[in-house]
Amino acid sequence: MFLSECLKARRRVLVDGLPVAARSRSTVASLIAICIIACLTPLLPAQQKGQWVSGQFGLNAGVIPEPGVTYANMAINYSASQLNDSHGNHLPGITGTYAFWADENIFYYVPKHKFLGGYFMPYIALNYASGSLVADIPDVPGTNLSGGGSGFADTYVQPVNLGWHLKRADVNVGYGFVAPTGRYTAGASNNVGAGYWGNDITSGTTFYITKNKGTSANLATAWEIHGQKGGTNITPGQAFTAEWGLGQVLPLKKDMSRLLQLGLVGYDQWQVSSNSGTKTVAGIPVSQSLVPYYSVHAIGVQSNFILPAKNLAFFFKYYDEYRALARVEGRTIVFGGSWTLKIPKPTPEK
DSSP states (O other): OHHHHHHHHHHTOEETTEEGGGSOHHHHHHHHHHHHHHHTTTOOHHHHHOSSOTTSOBTBTTOOOOSEEEEEEEEEEEEEEEEBOTTSOBOTTOEEEEEEEEEEEEEEEEOSSOBTTBEEOOEEEEEEEEEEEEEEOTTSTTOOEEEEEEEEOOEEEEEEEEEEEOSSEEEEEEEEEEEOOSOOOTTOSSOOSOSSOEEEEEEEEEEESSTTSOEEEEEEEEEEEEOOOTTSSOBOOOEEEEEEEEEEEEESSTTSSSEEEEEEEEEEEEEOSOOBSEEEETTEEEEGGGSOOOEEEEEEEEEEEEEGGGTEEEEEEEEEEEEEESSEEEEEEEEEEEEEEESSOOOOOO
C-alpha cells in the first residue's frame, strides 16, 4: 500500500491546517520523501501488492499432479523502475528501482482415492525472499533512499484443494491461508514478512479446445482477505487476481516422450475493498480508507519442457506490466520445475 500512501500524502494530507497543494514545491517533495521513507522501505513483496504474488499460474492452471507426492520449485523475480499514480501515469520527480526475489518450495500430496468425485490435493509452500529499494527525489537534496531485507518469508498453506478431471477440462477449487512466519516489525526497513494473516479462495480451470488436449485455455483466480497488520491498526483491503493462458503442446519426439508447450500468458490484479486504520506520516495521522485502490495488468509468454515418463516438467515465464495504477509498474520472470513420485507406482507395461 506504500504507493497509495505516498500519492495520498501528495494530494490530501494537511500540513499546519493547509492543504499540501498550498505549500511550495519543495515542501511537497519533502513530504513525499518522508512518505517514501515511512512506506516504501519495508520491502516485502506481499506488502506492496497484496499477499498473492502474480505469476504463480499460467498454462495448465486447472491441472493437478498424478496421485503421489510432488515437489515443485518456483523462482520469481520482480523488478520495476517506474512509479505510477492512481490514473496510471508515471509519477515525475521520483527515480529509483524496486526489486525482489522469491524462491518457493512447494510440496503437494494427492491420495489415490477420490473424494466428492475428485482428487484431494493439499499443499504447502515454504518461501525465501529478498528485496531491495533505491529511491531518489532530485528536487530534494539528501533524499537518496535505500533499504533491503532477506530471509525466510511468510508460509502459504492450502489445506483444502479439490480437483476434477472432466472430459474436456481440468478444474480445481480450494481454500488457503498465509501464515506470517517471515520477519516483521512495524516501521522496520528490513522486513521479509507481511506481518498479517491472509485467507485465499482459489480456483483453476484448464479447458481443452481440441480433442487431443493439445490446445488449451487456462484461468486461475485468487480472492485475498487480509487480517490486521501486527503492531498497527491497519487492515489491508481485499484483492482479486486472475491469471490466464492460451497454450499449445508440440511433441518433440514421435513417441510423445518429450513435449514442448508454448503459450501466451498474463495476469490482472485489483484491490477490491478499502484499507482500514490509520498510519502516521510525518507526525500526521493518515486514514488508510482514503488511499486509492491499486491495480496491475501484464501480458507475457510461457514455455514448458515436459518429460511424461520421468514425471518431470520445467517452465519459464516472462511478464511485462503494461498498466499499473497507484503502484510500481515493472516486469516478472518466473522459472523452475516439478517432479512427481507416483504412489502407488504404476504397473510396468509388459
